[in-house]
Amino acid sequence: MTRRAAIALVVALATVVPTFAQDDDPRARAAQLVREAQALADDGRRDQAMARLLQALELAPDYPSIYAHMGYLHELEGNTTKALASYGQLLELQPGDEYARARITHLFLGGKFPRRLRTSLLRFSPVSFVTDECRIEASVGVDELRRGIAYTSDVIYPEEMKR
Secondary structure, eight states: OOHHHHHHHHHHHHHHHHHHHHHHOHHHHHHHHHHHHHHHHHTTOHHHHHHHHHHHHHHOTTOHHHHHHHHHHHHHTTOHHHHHHHHHHHHHHOTTOHHHHHHHHHHHHSSOOOSSOOGGGGGGOSSOOEEEEEEEOOSTTSOOEEEEEEEOOSOSSOTTSOO
């Protein structure tokens, strides 16, 4: 083998080996899928971006960036509940994540609050909520209904915010 052929072989192997290594590492593959999702979202192809994020989630469910991007896509689609769930999952993985806190604060205070929301998501709220159970008696002979409720006595709109 000539020196030139040997160098070409080494270069070829050097470019192939990292690809195999990335395929063996689920977290690295998930990071690649997140980057692809970001590019797709930037191009306005949100459905394809979400599909990439779901693939990444299967590979590395503990990779925080997935939830940040999912939350953002859910916000763009107007699905506040799913966005809150995604950002909440991000905070579960990284409790001090400032991006997630800022987005959750915006969702709770900056827009139309969802009429129905899982009470488990209220723990991420910038506003303190109390959860309780409400018993409703419709009429005689009808079983009572029990519903979970949440309420707050906190100031929801700080003075500096527009109402």
